[in-house]
Amino acid sequence: MMDIQKIRSDFKILDQNVNDKPLVYLDNAATSQTPKQVIDALVGYYELDNANVHRGVHTLAGRATDAYEAARAKVARFLNARVTSEIIFTRGTTTALNLVADSYGEANISAGDEIVISYLEHHSNLIPWQQLAKRKGAILKYLDLEKDGTITVEQAEQVITEKTKIVALAHVSNVLGSITPIKEIAKVAHKHGAVIVVDGAQAVPHLKVDVQDLDADFYAFSGHKMLGPTGTGALYGKRELLEDMEPTEFGGEMIDFVELYDSTWKELPWKFEPGTPIIGGQIALGAAIDYLEAVGIDHIHQHEIELAGYAIEKMQTISGLEIYGPLDPVKRCGLVTFNLTGVHPHDVATVLDEEGIAIRAGHHCAQPLMKWLDTSSTARASFYLYNTKEEIDALIQGLELTKEYFGL
Structure with a gap:
């Protein structure tokens, strides 16, 4: 109670x-509101541990890194990811979905391939696929809706074909609130050899999300809709898919070794996290997860x-x-x-x-x-x-x- x-x-x-x-x-x-406990976690980082992560050997850098990576572990547990390295910190759902489209999509979509989405989609889970289809000469197909605005597995079975390479759907509609049967549609997508990308922005704050049970290939969410700060969030991806993907942003922190004419990348999850991250924000996101789990x-x-x-x-x-x-x-x-x-x-x-x-x-x-x-x-x-x-x-x-x- x-x-x-x-x-x-x-x-x-x-x-x-x-x-x-x-x-x-x-x-x-x-945007949801933020409780005192989450604000305290954000302020606590800046008052006591404000240093860059992963790079420094001094005490503050060590404390900041430990808290930052502890937040990643909380996200992994919250979504029931297999391993922590399957969690990529992002600025939110939009950034996460664009990462999948620009990396996985760019490498795996060719002319004539199909990308399936629905009329329910928020623009952040529509425009990246629309633009990818335009660049690649792929076909963008839409799942139709029932009269009450819901998506059925039967509709997915009619639209998803052997040519379908990506199915990208909202778990919960930000307009209708309707819940999409992701687990069942994922089975349809996988039967045809497609991956399923899930916009979980409206689901993670409100439903118990188990990415393994759903068998989602990618799952994105934002911190600011679940008591956390703005500019925070994460992308879950199956490890084998993420390992094959190339980063889309480049700079410090995500590199292993840089030569004059070529570079190599760090292992997961850091190869997708260039530059100084939103350290305090993601630590506070971890505190938001603590709060939600306590309730x-x-x-x-x-x-x-x-x-x-x-x-x-x-x-x-x-x-x-x-x-x-x-x-x-x-x-x-x-x-x-x-x-x-x-x-x-x-x-x-x-x-x-x-x-x-x-x-x-x-x-x-x-x-x-x-x-x-x-x-x-x-x-x-x-x-x-x-x-x-x-x-x-x-x-x-x-x-x-x-x-x-x-x-x-």
Whole structure:
């Protein structure tokens, strides 16, 4: 059982007024808030251990390196990677997915090959494959969606063929919250000799992710959506794939030996981490994992199911409000995307902000999905471990006030 009030006491940012109203933060799918324990880990590095990693022999460098590599080990354990070297620290999901496209994709995609994605994809898991296909003369294919915005294994079986080399899918949609059956689709991809790349930005903060059980070839996520600092995250890759890949960025730290006209690279994971990394940030990401594990990912997911179910039930009582995605909260993570007939989503968000309620409005970096939904933009309320049903009640009141404001 989660003690929500105790959890909330760790997030000083939540204890404030915005526009003279108590802050209700419902924009967690964009960026989650950061608890004191994670902030303390970040500050502690800069106050006590601020030195570069791997290179120095002095005490501070040793402490910084130990803490940095300990954070990598926490990520590996959190995702159930086979070995720590399968974890590449990145600036987040976008950087990780671009690394796979620019390294593995560049080496393994030829003219006429197929890359399969879906209409659900965030631009960061669409544009790298789009551009790779253009460079290589490959064919970009899309999995269609069911009426509720979900992806089925049957659809994957119809689209993935012997020509398919890469399948790249979001584990959880950042717009609909729908959960993709990655494990089952991975079996389809592997049956045809393709690798599966997973955008886990919206899954890792909310679901128990086991990359071995999923049999994902690559899995990317961001720290700032799971209580960590911005500019942090990681790419998981199967060791045998990463070992065959070439780095896409070059400089210090990732080299083994440099000659005048050629160079060799360090072993995994360091050959993909050039330059000085975001040391304090990744250490703090490790602290965020500690926090999530202490609360319990399963408890967090169950809490979000309850919040999403409660929000959907309340929203369905508002006339003129359309909810996108599956209505069964078990089929989604903790967010609800919607539109109010006659009111632009940005206007909805603006009125709610006057009431101290933070939501997201726009195309959510998913314009092909907006086209599939036959709209240009939507409003999105997204929940996390510190949100309450009382905050959803405030959202519902704010939506009713929005309707009154616009004379609906």
